[in-house]
Amino acid sequence: MKRSIIIILGVLTSMMMACTNTPEDPLSTILSPGITDDQVRVGSSLALGGHAGYLGTQTLHGALAYIQHVNDLGGIHGRRIHVKVYDDGYDPPRCVTNTQKLIIEDKVFALFCYMGTPTTVKILPLVDEARIPVVGMFTGANALREPHNRYVINVRASYYQETGAAVKHLVEELKLERIAVFYQYDAYGFDGLKGTEIALRPYGLVPVATGTYIRGTLDVAEGLRKIMASGAEAVVMIGTYEPCAKFIRLASQKGFSPVFYNVSFVGADELARLLGDVDEKIIVTQVVPPPEVSETQQLWGAQEYIELLRRYYPADRPNFVSLEGYINAKVLVEGLKRAGRDLNRETFINSIESIHNLDLGIDNLLSFSASDHQGLERVYFTYLQDGKFVWRNH
Known part of the structure; x- marks a missing residue:
């Protein structure tokens, strides 16, 4: 009887090893949705039109500017990042529907760059049920911070x-x-x-x-x-x-x-x-500095953002919103890098929590921990002057 059990365990082990080398195998899909041998799929729902369309579009463009740059360099551990995007028009029910589709039909690895409090708060039950990371929301809502949620990764100040x-x-x-x-x-x-x-x-x-x-x-x-x-x-x-x-x-x-x-x-x-x-x-x-670089404010992170935005979205002008999306993407990429080739949702969260005092070049160090899932703390003051908002360092 003992010999039979050993043989069965050996067969199962061999099957699981074979599954590991087959990206589309059902077992691999269950353990790491959205992960294939050469791709990581993430999903976003945000306003791409209507009364908040500027916010969603610019958030997305800033994020994609960095992600396309990373993909052009070969991706992360041999995997390129594919972002599946749906327009929710800043409407909570549409955001919930989009998120269900991303999780169930598109089988994304993580949710990314959501926009708005009324929309993002509504997807929290889906996040909890699926145990899916949601990274870098364009909202400072307290409900995304308290109570602490292992799968919610805030980047910006509240x-x-x-x-x-x-x-x-x-x-x-x-x-x-x-x-x-x-x-x-x-x-x-x-x-x-x-x-x-x-x-x-x-x-x-x-x-x-x-x-x-x-x-x-x-x-x-x-x-x-x-x-x-x-x-x-x-x-x-x-x-x-x-x-x-x-x-x-x-x-x-x-x-x-x-x-x-x-x-x-x-x-x-x-x-x-x-x-x-x-x-x-x-x-x-x-929650980010003005993107313009002057002789007295050489913020290398903002300069890098401007260069990549010009490369991938030349029609866009640098702005606070897309810079925030860009920083969200840098956090996503950093987590993927640290998680290594053997990536799954839990190792990704652990990797995010390992980030301490990371310099993004924006005069604001990024840190997470197992009990603190907000990466940045600083608030910047800007004042309207000659048709634009200018930073005054408090």
Whole structure:
């Protein structure tokens, strides 16, 4: 009987070894979906058109600029990275449908470069069920950070960190106390509102007024009316570029000139374009530095990004959003490199957690751990000046 068991185990071992050398074998697929001998498949769902299309398109272009560069050099351990992309229009149900398709039909190894809070938060149950990594989301939502999730890899600083830094600047440096909040009425806006409330609390302050708009609309007039009536000295804005630009333009036309502060998701470059010659005090916090390289700011990571963006997307202008996508791709690639040739989802996560103080050339070291899945911490302040947002080092 013992001899029979040994023979059976030997046969099974031989079968498994044979499976290891056959990329499309069912056992290999179960252990490492999306991995073949010469390819790693990852999937993305984000807005490629509509009212948030600029954000999704630029995030994707920045990421693909680096990935195409890596592929042109032969890929990672002999495997090129293939990115399967679906447009969700910044619509949560479409994002869920796309993600199900990526996991079940396309059998991707990981999810990558998702965009937006209301969309990304909705896929978390799918991530947990499939135990699939999701890497580099263009959102600072707290729900992606707490509670800790082994399969969620955030790269950027959170909205709580952005609003916390902004409130400190408004209250301590600009000596403003009457602060209102204008926000998108969904998970994104609620997260920004809560972050602002938390940041105001130590100063004994609360928002003097709040105003909202519905995602996908430009119905900002009622929110503006409520905030103007409060006599706010500053407005924290948690929205996207079109409604925020309209709010600021209408405020300016009505002679209402507080400090306007926006979180990074607004899309600063597109906001500046839409504002045109509007002359108001406008601040946007960023989670990456401005991509332009000057004689006094030789950030080699930003310079590398500009060179590769010009090579692969020559029609695009360097901007904050695509630089963030580019950095997301560098994190994905670093994890794949460290995981080695014998790649699976668990070894990939372990490899990400092994990254400590990695210099990406953006004046902000990248670090992860088993208990901390947010790689970058720094918040940068930019101010509208001559039609563009300029970095002032705080």
